[in-house]
Amino acid sequence: MEPAAAVSAPRLILDIGTHKVLALAVREKPGDGPSGVEVLASCFLRHTTRSMRDGQVHDVPAVGRVLRQAKERLETALGVTFTHAYIAAAGRALRTVRGRAEQSHGSHVAVTDEMNRLLEWEAVADAQLSLISSLDKHSAAHGFYCIAHTATGYWLDGEPIGRLVGQRGNHLAVDVLATFLPGTVVDSLEGALAHAGLEMAGLTLEPIAALEALVPDTMRHLNLVLIDVGAGTSDIAMTGEGTVQAYAMVPEAGDAITEAIANELLLDFSVAEQAKRAVSAGDRAVVENVLGEAIELTAPMVMEITQAATRRLANRIAAEIAQWRAAPPAAVLLVGGGSQTPGLLQALAGALEMPANRVTIRDRRAVRGAAGAEELQGPDVITALGIALLSVRGNQLPPVRVRVDGRPVCLFLPDRCTVREAARIAGLPLHRLTGRMGSGLTLTVNGELTVIPGTRGSAAAVYVNGEPATLDTVLKNQDDVRLGEPTDGQPPVVLVRTLVERWLETQAGGGRPPVRIQFENTWQELPVLVRRNGRPAEPDEQVQDRDEIEIRFPRTAAELLEAFGRRLPSREVRCLVNGRPVTCRTGAVLLRNGEPAQPGEPVRDGDRWDWEPGRPATVADVLAAAGLPAEKTLHVILNGEPVTITAPVELARNGAPAALDDPVADGDWLEVTASGSVPLYQLLPYAGIGQDAVLQGRRLQLLVDGLPAGYTAPVRSGDTITVRFVEDGDEPGNGWTAS
Secondary structure (H helix, E strand, O other): OOOOOOOOOOEEEEEEOOOEEEEEEEEEEOOOOOOEEEEEEEEEEEOOOOOEEOOEEOOHHHHHHHHHHHHHHHHHHHOOOOOEEEEEEOOOOOEEEEEEEEEEEEEEEEOOHHHHHHHHHHHHHHHHHHHHHHOOHHHHHHOEEEEEEEEEEEEEOOEEEOOOOOOEEEEEEEEEEEEEEEHHHHHHHHHHHHHOOOEEEEEEEHHHHHHHHHOOHHHOOOOEEEEEEOOOOEEEEEEEOOEEEEEEEEOOOHHHHHHHHHHHHOOOHHHHHHHHHHHHOOOOEEEEOOOOOEEEEOHHHHHHHHHHHHHHHHHHHHHHHHHHOOOOOOEEEEEOHHHHOOOHHHHHHHHHOOOHHHEEEOOHHHOOOEEOOOOOOOHHHHHHHHHHHHHHOOOOOOOEEEEEOOEEEEEOOHHHOEHHHHHHHOOOOOHHHHOOOOOOEEEEEOOEEEEEOOOOOEOOOEEEOOEEEOOOOEOOOOOEEEEOOOEOOOOOOOEHHHHHHHHHHHHHOOOOOOOEEEEOOEEEEOOOEEEEOOEEOOOOOEOOOOOEEEEEOOOEHHHHHHHOOOOOOOOEEEEEEOOEEEEEEOOOEEEEOOEEOOOOOEOOOOOEEEEEOOOOOEHHHHHHHHOOOOEEEEEEEEOOEEEEEEEEOEEEEOOEEOOOOOEOOOOOEEEEEOOOEEEHHHHHHHHOOOHHHHHOOOEEEEEEOOEEOOOOOEEEOOOEEEEEEOOOOOOOOOOEEOO
């Protein structure tokens, strides 16, 4: 005998409507096909105030009290305790977005249920990211939560397929239609559950729940429209080609009919709602209006009063369907309490231009897989049963809902519920989390492009619920994440010596012994030649972006000296003298193994290198090489005797006055001007007159060619000079006295 299957624990189902709460306690009922449910107990309660409007919670504590009351009644009936509940949300401010996810594998893999589920949630995350990127600043600040999704297509190795699970292939893909509601809508529902002592076990959309109950996968090839007409919203789902093709919503439903009755008869809204329900059920309704008048309502009277409102509701629903469907659907199925509005079926058929028999209300009899509580028969129980079926068929995985800097975000994959993933889905760029990478350097090193990245930025400070955290902190439902400002990275600081060290590390791996030479009597390894942008580079130079760096061992004598930071001794100095090129030898020499070496001679292991710098060339050396005298000879007659004297030439180097012992560099230009005279005082020693005699104050007679002359008068070749002392009593003219 086979052992009895384990009995599953009861689950709490809550259909939270604008006017009522339908609570079910259900247990999974396995079968040959999709799992069903057995309804163990039910509880129907109405809100005592207008704490719900248009399917959204407006008074969280008031709704929470009703939910707690319903929960406690079911707990008492079954003797159990509920801590979690499955719920559905109306499509107020609904956003529908398509998403896609793909996976590639190196070899054929068998697709499991878990792989399929994770792939679908990846596609939902893609849809969520698309939605966030399309929102304006105001909408993005309030944010949207993903409520539910439907897979609209599966692909295996590029080909469409009905279902991935059990298939084998390399490339998997799935398309989904994901639905999103404003964060405030979901947060208020979760807040109401918390007031009832409950946590959310699963959340779906009301039309999705209704589809699960009424339109199984085998019927979704039909062009159907399902409308859940509640009190505040009319939620729409459309099927065709084997999948759900669209979700939509009209923010108007049964309350619009109630308001028409209340306005026409001057009734309190709640009184008008009770009267409408009584008449819809076939009962009489007698009410008293604000004037104290007693009014009896009948079905024909209600239909007449609400005819315009009903037609307006039908037209709005038809217009919304037309936005998604070019042609009328094959059939329209209505559920929900508002679907029983008198005249709505006929008005909707007319607005859609469909036969009246193709627009109908569906109730409990159309639901497959639900047993028990047979008293629940109307169209207003369909959504609750759909939520129950979804809860046992594994189609509801509650996402982790968090806020990142105030933005609502849903996380779907259990192993990715981290701050980092939440920030990504919230649309925050990577540099908002870790700071931008510092700008890098792009260098050309030995002809190869080299990129040196900047430093990494510092991660933003992370706080979860006010406590310090990290980007990898795992988040829980309703966590609040706050991010500080990250610090951007800095450009790298790279010295020439750093590049040389890296290059030497690559050379060390070659296995060849280093080349050794003797330089200036010291044996050492061959130095490294480094050039930056074609010029010799110092080790502590900082390289800049787009620099061209050359790093290698020297190959020639000239490169060897450059690597040592020395300049090749110049054997010759070339310059211009009065515009004429002149070459002057300095005597400097570079020796290789004791022999003079040319700049281009190769460098080999074991070489001995020395240099003799010689002496610097001077102006005098250049004049000698040019064959120009450094002075000029003058012939004069001094006191009747022929005398020969010398006069120095006038010199300028590169435009500035120069002396004979000034050094001359390669490329200098000299100007040499021969002097034609000397000052007269330079001839005094030739006349036997010394400086002491002049300083004694004795008077001198100075004549040039017989004419009186001054102490500095110019004397030229061929002049006749007279220089003598003048004694007292001599004729006083023509004399010069030192003072």
